Amino acid sequence: MFKKPLSGTKTSAPLRSSDRRKLKQRVVSTFGISPDDGDILVPDGIQSMKFITHLDEPGIAYLSSAGDPLWFTLGKSTDDELVPTVYTLWKRRDLLPILSTPAPVIPVLIGGADLMIPGVVHHAPSLRENQLVSIVQYNHSRETPTISPPLAVGRMALPGDMIDAGQEKGKAVYVLHTWKDHLWEMGSKGDVPEPTPIGSGAEEQTSQPADSDAAGDGSQQAADSPPTNDLSNLTISPSWSDPTVPPYTPQEITSLLHISLLQAISTSIPASSFPIPATIFYTNHILPSRPAFPASIVPHSGPSPPDMSPCPSSSDITIKSSTHKSLTTFLKAEEKSSLLTLKAPQKHSQHQDVLITSVNLKHPSVAGHHRYVTVKDVEATAAKKALKEEKAKELEDGGGEVEVTELWKPHQATTALFEGMGGNTTNLYSLLEAKTLLNSYISSKSLVNPYEQAYINLDPLLVACVSSKSKGKSKGKDAEPELKPLEFMRREELTKAIMERMQSWYEVRAEGRDPVRRKGTISPIHLITKVRQGRKASTLISGFEPFLVVNAEDMAEELRKVCAGATSVAPIPGKPAGSGLEVLVQGKQSKAVVDYLTGRGIPKKWIEVQDLSVKK
Structure with a gap:
């Protein structure tokens, strides 16, 4: 909701004392908290500010x-x-029921995605659809599992018992606001409070005020699903692997870190990036190269739960869990293996980190390394999927219609006419606006022919305009005939002659995007089916760029799945570089392409279909 900057913001204004009391009472009754807590969450000096989201x-x-x-x-x-922000939930963590999710999901939520069902670890089964919830990060360390303070707030997309039923696909929470989004950025941006060990302080934080029985609907919501930080009272999602799987041994962690180093080296880190401080090398190269499915790389020695292959999380693969315990010790061991070279920091340097000066790309271990799916790969795929879902959601929320408006600007001979008609020569006019201005001028000058109402008597301004050459006409036998002898014209012919002498523009508006105005005429999207390479038919799509909502790569990928055929993207043949791209879809796929384009919000009148594959 707030993944893009807010617009239309106005200067915040302090609430009057009476309005502040009303807001406080509203918070107290809705969320079932005490008046003292209400004073904390609705403090003196609170201000209000109007805004408009990017949607x-x-x-x-x-x-x-x-x-x-x-x-x-x-x-x-x-x-x-009323929806509490992350800042408010950090003051009162149990204000809303919680759902927990693993650490790799949090960046995806911050990027604007909703929480999917497979990403839910713990939840309350009594949660209702559309109920407000907070999302916390679950760190399932085997020693002391913890949950973070709330990092996002949203609305349930389905009841909690549907997650219990084992539904594996779909959205669990529509995310409204997250840590690090543009609403959060407006504040002080303080550090995230410390995580809470599971079960600690649960009784204190879940206690209800004495007057909770008198609370309104919000307190009933709290009674349905009591907010709690004690995950032992919550249900583990069926789609989540059992977090009771024993951890890797330190020796196994060391092996996995060694393999992650080989993966990082094999991805050809640019030589220009060296020397690299050890902590940056570890954070930016080794950790992202950890296997996303570690049990498939290093078999786990722990006992296997019933009907489940043990697979501890990649987040457990850290230096502290290894036999080395120290990053420097680990890197020195790898240096002895000739995988990399180190350099000690200078005595008087402010940086005390060991430097990695180079890596050995020709080492036998690197040459024999087989690449695998890394944590970085999974996160990148999830982020790309979330972005696509967000684009689709924006289009759906906005009604999906792309608006194309043809415009005209006074130009050359028409400039004097528009000045005489009282118009602004720098404005862009729609056809209706230009007609209205012309009709007003005709009425004010009494130019309607008294003998034939369909004709307009031409005054000197109109004669000078329509007697000029229209743009695009050249001298010769095709030249426009002289209009000087004309004294009158039909109204529609006069309007057409004036519009032909104006400069063409167009405007495209799409929901969630800034409107675009450009000089020139906009052409429909060309969709041509023709036979290529003997008997093979192909569908070619071009001219889609001005309509804003279609991207060549995304369209090719989507049509490849829909049409179950090969697709490609290339510059339009025979046109200068930068003139646009052409998407090729194998087979006669006109209907599928039209359905895709109209589904993106492009009206059918702006799609031109030709079938050149039929023999005449």
Whole structure:
């Protein structure tokens, strides 16, 4: 919701004392908290600020005197549902029921994606559809499992018991706001509070105020699914692997780190990036190169649970869990194996990190290394999928219609006419606006022919305009005939003659994107089916770039799946570089392509279909 900067923001204004009391009472009754907690979550000096999201949805943010956003609503009314921000949930972690998710999912949520069902570790089975929930990060260390403070807030996409039923696909939570999004960035951006060991302080944090029985609907919501930080009271999602699988041994962790180093070296780290400080090398190269499915790389020696292959998480593969315990010790051991070279820091240097000066690409272990799917690969795939889903959601939320408006600008001979008609010669006019201005001018000058109402008597301004050569006409036998002898014209012919002498422009508007105006005429998307290479028919698509919502690579990938055939992207043959791209789809796929384009919001009138594969 807030993955892009807010627009339409106005200067925040302090709430009046009466409005602040109403807001506090609303928070107390909705979330079933005590008045004292209400004073903390709705402090003195709270301010309100109106905003518009990148999806053109209006809202109101309530800020502390320090500028931290504490609450927000979405919609035009001040009575719309109050949603706590991450800053508020850090003050009162049990304000909303929680769902937990593993660490690799959090960056995907911050990128704008919703929480999918496979990403849910713990949840309350009594959660209702559309109920507000907070999302926490679950760190399933075998010694002391912890959960982070809330890092996102959203609305349940389905009831909790449907997750219990083992549903493996679909969305679990529609995410409204996350840590590090643009709403959070408006505040003080403090550090994330310390995580909480599972079960610690649960009784204190889940206790209800004495007057909770008198609370409104929000307290009923809390009673349905009591907010808690004690995951022992929550259900483990069926799609989540059993977190009780024993951890890898230190020797196995060391082997996995060694293999991760080989993977990092084999990806050809640029020589220009050396020397690299040890901590940066570890963070940017070794950790992302850890296997996404470690049990397939190093067999786990722990006992196997029933009907399940033990597979501890990649997040368990760290230096502290290895036999070395220290990054420097690990790197020195690898240096003895001739995999890399190290350099000690200079005595008076501010940086005390060991430097990696080079890696050995010709080492036998590197040459014999077989690459595998890494943590980085999985995260990149998830981020790409989330981006596609977000684009599809934006299109769906906006109604999906691409609006194309043809415009005209006064130019050359028409400039004097528009000045005489009282128009602005720098403005762009739609056909209706130009007609309205011309009709007003005709009425004001009484130019309607009294003997034939369909004709307009031409005054000197109109004669000078329509007697000029229209753009694109050349001298010769095709030249436009002289109009000087004309004294009158039909109204529609006069309008057409004036529009032909104006400069053509067009505007394209698509939901969630800035409108684009360009000089010239916009052509329909060309969709041509022709026979290529003997008897093979292919469908060629070009001219889609001006419509904003279609990307060549994405369209080729989607049509490859839909049409179950090969696709390719290439520059348009016979046209200068930069003129646009052409997408080729194998087979006669006109209907599938039209369905794809209209599904993206492009009206059918802007799609031109030709079938050149049929013999005449």
